Amino acid sequence: MSPIRQLDEAVSELVGDGDVVALEGFTHLIPVAAGHEIIRQGRRDLTLCRMTPDVIYDQMIGAGCARKLVFSWGGNPGVGSLHRFRDAIQHSWPVPLEIEEHSHAGMANRYTAGASGLPFAVLRGYAGTDLPAHTESIKTIECPFTGESLAAVSALNPDVGIVHAQQADRQGNVQMWGITGVQKETVLASKRSLVTVEEVVDELEPRPGAVVLPKWVVSAVAEVPGGAHPSYAQGYYERDNDYYQRWDPIGRDREQFRQWVDTEVLDVERSAR
Incomplete structure (x- = not known):
C-alpha cells in the first residue's frame, strides 16, 4: 500500500484524542499545515511535545487541542510571548493546560533515548x-x-511524530536538508509518524549533509506545498517574518483569535468542499 496520503486522511488515520504528539522543526521546516489540520479535525486532550513551541502551538493551544505541553522554550521568536499559551496557563482558557519544562539539551536527549530504544x-x-x-x-x-x-x-516516545521535509519519493523515503533539529530522532522515537513534504518526486537526488528517513520508519507522507509557512523551507521559500509580527495582536485577543481560526483555518476546509 502506498504511504502517500492526503493530509486530512493522514491526520485522521494517525492522530487521535488523548495522544502524545510531537510536531518538531527548529526554526526551519516547522509542520504548520499539519498542526492546522489537527485543529480542523477537532482533536482534544493532546499532550503536545516540542523543543520550541512557537506560533503553531499557540494556535493549537488556543483552539483547545492541548491538555499538556512538554517543552524547553516557548515564545513568538523575534516578537515576544505566546498569548494563547499564557491565557491557558493563567486563566485556563479555553481549557486548563499542564506544563512539563526541560532544557533544550534535556528534550533533545529524551528524543534520542526514545529513538535508541533506551529508557x-x-x-x-x-x-x-x-x-x-x-x-x-x-x-x-x-x-x-x-x-x-x-x-x-x-525517554520520550510520542504516539505520533510529525515533521516537514523538502522531498519524498513515491515509496515514502524522505529527504530534508538545511537546519534539521531533532526531526530524525522524533520520527525514530514515535510509534507512528507523518511527514509532510514540499513535493513528491520520482527519485531523491543525493544532497551533501541531507537527512534521509527511510520508508520503513515513516507511517505516512502527505504532499503539502508551503506546509511549513510561515517558517521556511530551504530551497523553496524564505521565512515570513511579517506573519510572526502580525500574530502578536491576534494572539493577544480571544475574539480576534476566534475570528482568525474561523477564517484562516476552518474556512480553508469549507472552501475546499
Whole structure:
C-alpha cells in the first residue's frame, strides 16, 4: 500500500484524542499545515511535545487541542510571548493546560533515548536549577564509574511524530536538508509518524549533509506545498517574518483569535468542499 496520503486522511488515520504528539522543526521546516489540520479535525486532550513551541502551538493551544505541553522554550521568536499559551496557563482558557519544562539539551536527549530504544538518557545539565524538583522525568543519578552526579531524563516516545521535509519519493523515503533539529530522532522515537513534504518526486537526488528517513520508519507522507509557512523551507521559500509580527495582536485577543481560526483555518476546509 502506498504511504502517500492526503493530509486530512493522514491526520485522521494517525492522530487521535488523548495522544502524545510531537510536531518538531527548529526554526526551519516547522509542520504548520499539519498542526492546522489537527485543529480542523477537532482533536482534544493532546499532550503536545516540542523543543520550541512557537506560533503553531499557540494556535493549537488556543483552539483547545492541548491538555499538556512538554517543552524547553516557548515564545513568538523575534516578537515576544505566546498569548494563547499564557491565557491557558493563567486563566485556563479555553481549557486548563499542564506544563512539563526541560532544557533544550534535556528534550533533545529524551528524543534520542526514545529513538535508541533506551529508557533514559544521561547528561550534564540542570545543575543549579529547581526543574528536577518539579519535573518527574528528570532525576539525579550517580555515575557508577566516577561517582559524578549527573542528570537523567526519561525517554520520550510520542504516539505520533510529525515533521516537514523538502522531498519524498513515491515509496515514502524522505529527504530534508538545511537546519534539521531533532526531526530524525522524533520520527525514530514515535510509534507512528507523518511527514509532510514540499513535493513528491520520482527519485531523491543525493544532497551533501541531507537527512534521509527511510520508508520503513515513516507511517505516512502527505504532499503539502508551503506546509511549513510561515517558517521556511530551504530551497523553496524564505521565512515570513511579517506573519510572526502580525500574530502578536491576534494572539493577544480571544475574539480576534476566534475570528482568525474561523477564517484562516476552518474556512480553508469549507472552501475546499
